Amino acid sequence: MPLKIGELARLSGCQVVTIRYYEKEGLLPQPERTSANYRLYDESDVERLHFIRRCRLHGMNLAEIRSLLAFKDHPTVSCAWINDLVDRHIADVERQIASLQHLKTHLEALRHTCAGDHVQGCGIIDTLDHGSPCACCHEEHCHLNELSAEAPKRKTKRNG
Amino acid sequence: MPLKIGELARLSGCQVVTIRYYEKEGLLPQPERTSANYRLYDESDVERLHFIRRCRLHGMNLAEIRSLLAFKDHPTVSCAWINDLVDRHIADVERQIASLQHLKTHLEALRHTCAGDHVQGCGIIDTLDHGSPCACCHEEHCHLNELSAEAPKRKTKRNG
């Protein structure tokens, strides 16, 4: 019993446009078509979409998912690279968490510079204007307090 | 001593194209021009760009920065909304951190399902295929283990 794209969307939790998009991006094979040119799917497509969604929810991008699907379809090499991929994702997530925690400290410091309800002289605006030595960055290199320190490298003869 | 766009870029730490982009987006005013149509800036533009960059580094989007700049240019209302804005950002960052920490737990569990170096039968692929009851989600609602449970709401008469 073949499925039309709307039924596949319902079963997989994806949207119709997303399914078409995945097809265009090569994550889903070109499906059969009815005489009216409607796409026809089956259970294996539901599972493939579940796989894709789980990968997306784990933060993988479409290129990575394409590789994983290719391995799944034709597992001809060692899967060691999949472990590397997941390891890199874990490291990346850790970096993001650290960066966000740092940002949070700054935002909280920023928040404390103003009690609100002024028309002029808002402490938050002042801090964004002139920067503030934030307690969390006294010793470490903090990109939130450095602006033009490192000018972009240029290779001119005249100004170099 | 007016600055050309390249000098402004160097002083502000922005790229030339980004400065033109900010102008197009209304974050920077239309600058004076030379007879050869070159943009001319001054110190106030350096400061404005520093302000913009600090906002960006604090995770604000261009629409928010536009509002902040408008307030800075013409502070006619109370700044209480700025505190709300920062509060919302803090809450948002906290949500992101929690979500990433959750994701990290899942990625680590995923990582442990395979020791690598197989050609077929990779545990990671299997887990992505079928999902896994992850220890971190036993009791709470976990979107990483739910896929098609909640079908998108539809308002048809025929299938509803």
Next chain:
DNA sequence: GTAGTGTCTATAGTAGCTATAGAGTCAAGC
């Protein structure tokens, strides 16, 4: 005059979708 750099505008690309337009298809009800 020429070489090397800088600047100009306009356009397209990035990721992963989402939204829209305009047309064709299908099934139920009259």
Next chain:
DNA sequence: GCTTGACTCTATAGCTACTATAGACACTAC
């Protein structure tokens, strides 16, 4: 047979915050 409503089709544009490219013009040192 006709209408209505839901569904499907393709193609295109939009989202964010830039980044990259092309082709033309400007400036300065030699």
